[in-house]
Amino acid sequence: MKKYIWLPLLMMFFxxxxxxxxxxxxxxxxxxxxxxxxxxxxxxxxxxxRSVGADGISSGAFYPKSWNEEKVASLSGFLFRTPVQDHxxxxxxxxxxxxxxxLGTSTQKSTWINMQASGQLVLKFLxxxxxxxxxxxxxxxxxxxxxxxxxxxxxxxxxxxxVGYRISPExxxxxxxxxxxxxxxxxxxxxxxxxxxEVTQNDQTHGVMVHGLWNGWEGAVxxxxxSLYQEKEFRQKGGSLQVERQLWNDHRxxxxxxxSKNDYVKLASYALHSRLSFNDGSALLFELGQTEKNxxxxxxxxxxxxxxxxxxxxxxxxxxxxxxxxxxxxDLSSSSSVVRWGPGIQYFPIQKLELRADLYNSRxxxxxxxxIDRWMLLLQTHLWL
Amino acid sequence: MKKRFHYSLLILCSxxxxxxxxxxxxxxxxxxxIQFNQSYPKELKKIKAAIREGKVLKAEExxxxxxxxxxxxxxxxxxxxxxxxxxxQVTKKDRDDVFFLKSALExxxxxxxxxxxxxxxxxxxxxxxxxxxxxxxxxxFLDFVSWQTEATLSGPSSSTALxxxxxxxxxxxxxxxxxSFWSFGAxxxxxxxxxxxxxxxxxxxxxQSSVPAYGGRLSVSGARVVSSTGSLxxxxxxxxxxQQTLTTPSVAGYSxxxxxxxxxxxxxxTQWRFQNYYFETEFGRYIAKPSTLWALGLGxxx
Numbered sequence: 001m002k003k004y005i006w007l008p009l010l011m012m013f014f015x016x017x018x019x020x021x022x023x024x025x026x027x028x029x030x031x032x033x034x035x036x037x038x039x040x041x042x043x044x045x046x047x048x049x050r051s052v053g054a055d056g057i058s059s060g061a062f063y064p065k066s067w068n069e070e071k072v073a074s075l076s077g078f079l080f081r082t083p084v085q086d087h088x089x090x091x092x093x094x095x096x097x098x099x100x101x102x103l104g105t106s107t108q109k110s111t112w113i114n115m116q117a118s119g120q121l122v123l124k125f126l127x128x129x130x131x132x133x134x135x136x137x138x139x140x141x142x143x144x145x146x147x148x149x150x151x152x153x154x155x156x157x158x159x160x161x162x163v164g165y166r167i168s169p170e171x172x173x174x175x176x177x178x179x180x181x182x183x184x185x186x187x188x189x190x191x192x193x194x195x196x197x198e199v200t201q202n203d204q205t206h207g208v209m210v211h212g213l214w215n216g217w218e219g220a221v222x223x224x225x226x227s228l229y230q231e232k233e234f235r236q237k238g239g240s241l242q243v244e245r246q247l248w249n250d251h252r253x254x255x256x257x258x259x260s261k262n263d264y265v266k267l268a269s270y271a272l273h274s275r276l277s278f279n280d281g282s283a284l285l286f287e288l289g290q291t292e293k294n295x296x297x298x299x300x301x302x303x304x305x306x307x308x309x310x311x312x313x314x315x316x317x318x319x320x321x322x323x324x325x326x327x328x329x330x331d332l333s334s335s336s337s338v339v340r341w342g343p344g345i346q347y348f349p350i351q352k353l354e355l356r357a358d359l360y361n362s363r364x365x366x367x368x369x370x371x372i373d374r375w376m377l378l379l380q381t382h383l384w385l
Numbered sequence: 386m387k388k389r390f391h392y393s394l395l396i397l398c399s400x401x402x403x404x405x406x407x408x409x410x411x412x413x414x415x416x417x418x419i420q421f422n423q424s425y426p427k428e429l430k431k432i433k434a435a436i437r438e439g440k441v442l443k444a445e446e447x448x449x450x451x452x453x454x455x456x457x458x459x460x461x462x463x464x465x466x467x468x469x470x471x472x473x474q475v476t477k478k479d480r481d482d483v484f485f486l487k488s489a490l491e492x493x494x495x496x497x498x499x500x501x502x503x504x505x506x507x508x509x510x511x512x513x514x515x516x517x518x519x520x521x522x523x524x525x526f527l528d529f530v531s532w533q534t535e536a537t538l539s540g541p542s543s544s545t546a547l548x549x550x551x552x553x554x555x556x557x558x559x560x561x562x563x564x565s566f567w568s569f570g571a572x573x574x575x576x577x578x579x580x581x582x583x584x585x586x587x588x589x590x591x592x593q594s595s596v597p598a599y600g601g602r603l604s605v606s607g608a609r610v611v612s613s614t615g616s617l618x619x620x621x622x623x624x625x626x627x628q629q630t631l632t633t634p635s636v637a638g639y640s641x642x643x644x645x646x647x648x649x650x651x652x653x654x655t656q657w658r659f660q661n662y663y664f665e666t667e668f669g670r671y672i673a674k675p676s677t678l679w680a681l682g683l684g685x686x687x
Contacts, residue, residue, distance in 0.1 A: 281611075
């Protein structure tokens with residue numbers, strides 16, 4: 001039984017990583033709206049976001065010395081071109097992952113996974129791009145759990161498509177298929193903070209989201225009817241709320257709440273979270289939450305708790321040292337809990353290229369017994385054009 | 386004309402000596418230049434009074450050669466100070482003279498943008514010298530720690546590996562020697578915790594709940610300061626003395642062989658500072674043992 005406890009965790013590694021980096025608060029970007037069309041992060045980058053990626057995030061070490069920041073930024077557009085019109089933006093993405101599981105054991109296994117090969121298209125209109133139409137389509141392998149929640153096992157599909165309208169700079173309405181507004185949208189889909197409240201790589205939903213940004217506050221209210229690509233009885237209908245408050249210009253603290261249900265299960269999740277900036281690319285992200293799962297028609301109720309602490313240090317431009325520390329207790333009545341510790345390195349050698357190496361150590365705590373730690377190595381390549 | 390030539394020659398010599406790192410000579414020379422400057426007593430008196438009383442000077446009443454002379458001496462001083470490598474090398478007189486020369490040039494409204502730029506560079510150098518200064522800091526900390534203990538259960542026919550995943554706390558004191566770029570430190574801490582013990586191999590079954598463990602830890606560290614708020618990224622090497630006594634089974638023929646209580650660890654650590662308080666993470670391995678140790682802690686400067 002002990003060894004099977006790891007299977008769900010292993011399966012979750014067969015997933016794509018999102019393209020959201022809430023740690024960039026440490027570069028002076030507390031809000032996602034500057035760099036992403038989706039105000040909650042993730043998805044295609046704005047022109048400004050592409051420039052930031054080129055000049056502020058990636059290393060300048062490999063560019064010719066004669067290039068200034070303006071020259072570098074001028075290459076940040078689609079296929080290294082400067083946009084010549086205002087209404088259409090495109091982006092191509094590829095993510096590949098070398099996963100070495102059961103590291104250091106006789107069952108060690110190495111697998112290459114093409115996590116994502118997709119195209120994103122943005123149409124934008126009106127003054128200050130107040131009206132946007134955003135879509136993503138391409139190769140996105142479904143998780144091994146997809147069938148169990150009524151998803152069709154399609155490899156070529158969309159993970160988001162929506163229409164957004166900013167009524168004013170402070171408030172916008174977004175309708176379509178997108179990620180739920182909840183918690184910190186960290187790039188690791190395997191994070192307990194994304195897996196337990198079901199806001200991970202295949203949990204997008206159809207719905208309407210209202211996003212607000214006002215006087216140091218930012219938040220979103222999201223009403224959803226579930227993914228229409230799922231069979232009707234599996235669709236999680238409900239709503240969520242995510243609010244953050246800016247403190248001392250540099251930091252954000254906030255909370256999230258989400259409630260949803262389908263024919264089989266009711267799910268309530270709530271969390272406190274914060275993003276602290278220590279300047280120069282160094283940041284601390286923190287989330288502590290609980291999920292209450294109520295299985296309708298039987299006594300399978302449970303309350304689980306999760307914690308996330310991510311540290312980002314930037315010794316030199318383009319290079320980030322990551323500490324990914326997670327806690328999970330799937331059932332508060334159980335005596336077991338898991339702590340997963342993942343030191344990693346994220347490197348942006350040039351614009352549009354991210355290389356990442358993460359080592360994960362998982363340890364089960366039980367006052368009555370001990371098991372051997374599990375180790376996993378993930379090597380990721382991410383390209384966007 | 387003769388006098389002006391004399392000044393120019395001296396200033397050129399001063400620059401040359403500055404460039405050659407002949408600072409004492411350059412300093413003497415600059416003093417000499419200022420003394421020569423006192424051969425303009427009337428002008429100097431007017432400038433000093435204007436600075437002291439906050440009055441506006443009529444810049445056009447001062448000759449171009451005189452203004453240029455002050456500007457050159459100011460730039461010469463800046464060049465000299467820019468070559469210093471510690472705050473001790475910049476004397477109070479240097480600082481006072483430079484401040485006076487800058488104030489004089491402001492009153493004379495002479496080459497203002499160049500004076501501002503030179504002043505900014507000088508201030509940046511002062512800041513740099515300050516940040517390079519090493520100092521000692523004492524601190525106290527409390528960490529939540531997890532570590533592993535291994536043992537072997539020897540039976541009549543075979544051996545079984547035992548493992549305890551412990552969690553507990555370490556309370557300690559530390560001393561760091563640091564500047565704005567690097568931090569070196571030493572820590573001493575006491576540990577207390579507990580863990581469940583199980584067999585992880587072999588045919589024998591062994592289980593013991595919440596076995597207490599205690600000990601001490603002495604570590605040395607070196608870290609790079611990676612942000613302007615003083616965040617650290619570094620390495621820690623520690624000697625760990627831990628005692629955790631496992632109960633020997635009452636069945637005849639069985640005994641428990643525990644590892645030596647002294648072991649060594651190498652860990653990566655990050656530290657995040659909030660003024661006099663800090664948060665720290667630490668993750669690493671035992672040296673020459675396949676076990677892992679990690680810690681999360683809070684500390685304060687004392």
